[in-house]
Amino acid sequence: MTIDQTSPHTKRQKTEMKIGTHSGTFHADEALAVFMLKLLPKYKDSAVVRSRTPDVLEACDVIVDVQGQYDGVKHFDHHQRDFSETFSPSFKTKLSSAGLIYKHFGKEVISSQLDMKHDDSKLGILYEKIYSAMIEAIDGNDNGQSAYPDDIEPAYSTSSITLPGMVAALNPAWNETYDDAYLDSQFEKASKLMGGVFVDLVKYYANAWLPARDLVKAAIENSKQYDDEGRIVVFDQFVTWKGHLFELEEELKIKGQIYYVIYSDGKGWRVQAVPVDPHSFKSRKPLPEPWRGVRDQALSDLTGIEGGVFIHASGFIGGNQTRAGALLMAQKALTF
Structure with a gap:
């Protein structure tokens, strides 16, 4: 049977956007990166392709946390030996895939959630604040950059109650039997977990933190x-x-x-x-x-x-x- 290439169904298949990331064990950074991309109108209905096969990934429209390339357009990986990108000269924390996606698309993501115009001066304030309040910690955690000096011993473990720890716990256990479909469904849970926290944080900083800042500034003046x-x-x-x-x-x-x-x-x-x-x-x-x-x-x-x-x-x-x-x-x- 010949498929009609002009049918609406075929056109929908041909134009479907794809977000690529690696298969296997997943982490907080790419879980959040994928969620942020899907907040954008361009990628809202995109399929998420999890693979380690280069050709499969290169067929995607945007690729995060894999392929060993960063160009700010299609490739957003941070595992290269010479990678040293930070959010801005004011920050020292090396970016993960979450930070890379946020650096390039963060303002658009925030404005899409708040119906805020791109030239609104407050967008820049929120953009930097949300990075320092959440995204930087995800970047530092994924890149193994501690928030504290190495000679400080923690009094107790917080690994299970941090977002990266919660995401890690969604990966199958070492002695658990699973297939790719289950792993992909667990990644979707992880992405929604990270994304839910992110969206709530954006709304808090826009609706509570920013108005408070305006009041404090007026009082100082x-x-x-x-x-x-x-x-x-x-x-x-x-x-x-x-x-x-x-x-x-x-x-x-x-x-x-x-x-x-x-x-x-x-x-x-x-x-x-x-x-x-x-x-x-x-x-x-x-x-x-x-x-x-x-x-x-x-x-x-x-x-x-x-x-x-x-x-x-x-x-x-x-x-x-x-x-x-x-x-x-x-x-x-x-x-x-």
Whole structure:
């Protein structure tokens, strides 16, 4: 029987896009790379071809994590001896197939999920943040680049609760009988696992992290109304500020300038001393030592500011019943 080459069915077969990757044991990086590609309209309905046969792979439209080539167009492998590509000069982590796909298609992937225009300035902010928040860790893990110095011994194992560990557990056990179809179905599970986390992360950074960043930036830009040197930042609504503050200080070239942050805790107002870095318990300028550990009316009497609630014994945070009182506490603390 002769097949009609002009039939719709034949045309659909001839034009079907194919994403190629290696067969056998799979890893988190190519599982995520394939998922990201399938988020793009061009590859949405693509077949995933898992093989080690060069001719089979070369017949695909895009190839990830295999074939020993990287050209940024069709081939996205990172196993070459001379491969040293990173996301940008600001990063030192060598890319895996996930990082390569993200580097070339990440903005398009993000915009497709958020209906964001390609020339939106916020797209670039999200593009870099999502890389550092997730993709870089996948790259480092796959390339054997530890996040910690080699001489640090972990107190316990986290291998089973990391994404790469969860993906690894989807591979058949050494003593399990399986065929290629089962292995391919397990790879699809792994790809959906990685992709689900990725998509949720994109939505979080777009819908929560980015609006918070805008609020923090606006508060920093308004800080000089409270102190001529901009050392006090006031938030009139609660917002997760700490990570943004440090990044924006770098961006605005005012690193180390902000000493105190004022915000509502839902009942009263807090004055929090900014730490020397995001992970430190040491403050740039703790609240004054004579105030520490003092509460209520005794605090108001000591400071001369009504509405005092408390000052923590370490001086990293304090409270007042009103916004005006909290602001006066911060302003007075600057004079010590």
